[in-house]
Amino acid sequence: MTATTTVTTTATTSAAAAVTGVGVVLPGLNEPGGLRHGPVAGADPVDPAALIGKKGLRFKDRATQLGLCMAAAALTDAGLLGPRGLLVPGDRVGVVVSSNLGNADTVCRAVATIAEENTGALSPMDTPNASSNIIASEIAIRFGLRGPNLTVCNGVTSGLDALRWARLTLRSGRADHMVVAGVEPDNDVTRRLTGARMVDGGAAVVVSRTDAAGAAAPRVLLGPSFRTEKLPDCVAALADAVPGPAREAAAGLWLGPDPSAVPPGGETADLSGWGDCSGALGLLHCATAVAWADSGRTEPVYALLGGAGGEASGTVWIPVERAA
Incomplete structure (x- = not known):
């Protein structure tokens, strides 16, 4: 049998979707212009409390805290978030998060606790963080985003696949704007699982329908x-x-x-x-x-x-x- 290669495309021309806001959260960098220059020498790890305040961060894992920071930056950059909250209807804004190892530390900690003690020893404040969609859920709760909510964690292609899902959601008419975040934490668990130092941060963008009201220019x-x-x-x-x-x-x-x-x-x-x-x-x-x-x-x-x-x-x- 002869093998064939199938190419699947979500559009044959420029789609009616555009990036209207961006938020970068990396050690020593909070804007996209410096990405191509590489890491900032001697930069301290990102301090989420310094970016969005301490309120609501307690009991959140590292990846969720970082995701909240980049989502806030992207929504603000897109003109959708003001000092008093969201400036557009929340049911027209959705979330897609790409993270392959985001809550691996919480999951491993929970498994170790159960193995060493029992399920009753699990912290009721920490247990929700073991859910694979915790980052996307917390972003939605924090900013009142009631549109479709998805998490993509399918390996190396995950980030671009998340953008494709956001675009499909916009084309379906289920949302006017989608917050798309890609985040990975750096800790002992992620280093042990990958054998590498992780980025400890990432980026988020707002992808909007080009005919949607309320967003910044594409x-x-x-x-x-x-x-x-x-x-x-x-x-x-x-x-x-x-x-x-x-x-x-x-x-x-x-x-x-x-x-x-x-x-x-x-x-x-x-x-x-x-x-x-x-x-x-x-x-x-x-x-x-x-x-x-x-x-x-x-x-x-x-x-x-x-x-x-x-x-x-x-x-x-x-x-x-x-x-x-």
Whole structure:
């Protein structure tokens, strides 16, 4: 039997969805412009209380605290959150979180407690943190977001897949805005499980329908999105994704793939210096695309996640033309 490769796309033209807000939460960095320059030497770990206040952070795990910080920053940047709360109807704002190891420390601690003692020894304040959707749930509760609420934790492609789910939710008409956050904590448990230092932070964006009221002006448009069986097929699909003059033989910024896989004319950027980003990487790519557009660059940004021998997910962001 001859193997075939299927390319699945969520759109064949630029979708009616755009990034309208971004929040970056990393040691020493709280805006997307510095992502490509790598970690800030000597920076202290992020202090969530200094960013959003101590109220409501007690008993929250590290990943949830970081997720709340980046969601607050993205909602504020998008013009949806003011000093007195949400400025648009909460039932029209949803949440998608990408995190593969977000609450692994809580889960491991709970399992150890049960093994060493019994279920009665579990802390009633800590137990809710063992739920796999705790980050998305707490973001929704904190900011009154009553739209669809999802968590994606499917490995290396998780961040870009979360953006695809947000876009599909907008296209279905179930929401006008989606907060999409990618976050991973750095602790003894995550280091033991991965064998690497984790990013201890991440990024969130607000993706809005371009016809929705109440949001800030679009920063970048979400172009075509692909999911393929193999990485090279996704590279080829992305290279052909942007029609007309904007494409220019795939010129632009490529995030994620090996530099040797980038078509001629493309620039590359590597975010690996921040540590193992896991589920946060796709959202850090999106924040980098916003920074690229904010700097005045008009070429598309292509992001790709996946392994050479496995499934891949890719997305194109197209900078919005700004008036002179």
